[in-house]
Amino acid sequence: MTYTNAPKEFVRSDSQKMVAGVCGGVAEYFEIDANLVRVLTVIGAFISGGTVALVYLAAWMLMPQR
Structure with missing residues (x-):
């Protein structure tokens, strides 16, 4: 049995x-809107x-860039 879906990469x-x-x-x-993530990040920071x-x-330093 062969899987065609490769795992997603967690990258910037x-x-x-x-x-x-x-x-x-x-x-x-x-697979969600980037603006939603940005707003939640700012709210979470406060x-x-x-x-x-x-x-x-930390994610900026650790996540590889595509």
Whole structure:
């Protein structure tokens, strides 16, 4: 039995990029709107006291670029 669907890559986006492409990459991976991910990231950064912003920076450094 052969599978034709390769696993998705979790990478930063080139096409949905505003700052680093992290939110665009997350949106492409989960097949949702990139603007929704961006808004949720900003709201999460305020609610969490900056923790989400640190996670974003870590993802920027760790996620490979397409």
